[in-house]
Amino acid sequence: MSMLAMPSGPGIAQQITRPSAATLDAARQLPVATLHEAGGRIGVMPHQIKPVAPAFRLCGPAVTVHSPGGDNLWLHRAIYVAQPGDVLVVHVSDAHDFGYWGEIMSAAARAQGLAGLVIDGCVRDGAILADFGFAVFARGLCIRGTGKDFGARGWINHPILFGNLIVQPGDLMVGDTDGVVAIPRARADEVVKAAAARERKEADVIEQIRRGARTLEVYGF
Numbered sequence: 001m002s003m004l005a006m007p008s009g010p011g012i013a014q015q016i017t018r019p020s021a022a023t024l025d026a027a028r029q030l031p032v033a034t035l036h037e038a039g040g041r042i043g044v045m046p047h048q049i050k051p052v053a054p055a056f057r058l059c060g061p062a063v064t065v066h067s068p069g070g071d072n073l074w075l076h077r078a079i080y081v082a083q084p085g086d087v088l089v090v091h092v093s094d095a096h097d098f099g100y101w102g103e104i105m106s107a108a109a110r111a112q113g114l115a116g117l118v119i120d121g122c123v124r125d126g127a128i129l130a131d132f133g134f135a136v137f138a139r140g141l142c143i144r145g146t147g148k149d150f151g152a153r154g155w156i157n158h159p160i161l162f163g164n165l166i167v168q169p170g171d172l173m174v175g176d177t178d179g180v181v182a183i184p185r186a187r188a189d190e191v192v193k194a195a196a197a198r199e200r201k202e203a204d205v206i207e208q209i210r211r212g213a214r215t216l217e218v219y220g221f
Helices: 021-027 032-038 073-081 103-111 126-132 185-210
Strands: 058-066 087-091 116-119 136-138 160-162 165-167 172-176 179-183
Touching (some): 021 058, 021 172, 058 073, 058 160, 116 172, 172 185, 179 185
Parallel strands (some): 058 087, 087 116, 116 136
Antiparallel strands (some): 058 172, 160 165
């Protein structure tokens, strides 16, 4: 890690509480749909947010970023506020159609040891990002450039709202081919354990079906 000063200011909270290492390790093995269901059908990020490359998967604590529309300076700052293993979770003030992130920022985030990016907006350098391997989940690709307004107000590590979903700093973020789920940090251990149990139960159901059972009888429909 760099010994340079961390970005600071009235909109930046430096310290957040994260899920335990054991919870994070267990969550990495679980599908997002199972985590969503096991938690009581919670935490669905906007369905438009998908991995830039199908193989991308991420898991880590949320470092939340509220960025001014069409500006990515706060994303640059957030890279150096976050700690290794964190996931940047970015709201772009509903100005979706800009290329907020690209190859250089992925290189910077990977150098910091971050676990991925979830952004409710677009990115660019799509083919390069896919080959680069740093997990990026976004609404899509857009080449439109962004500004860097040093007077524009933003926030890092404060609650942010995606539709009717509030994501808090330190929430457990997991993303795979299906999309992204946000699990409240206070419930992360409970939900991960319930999700693991659900996976075992589903494996048993699949085995019953392979042996000739019908879903109608298995589930009592």
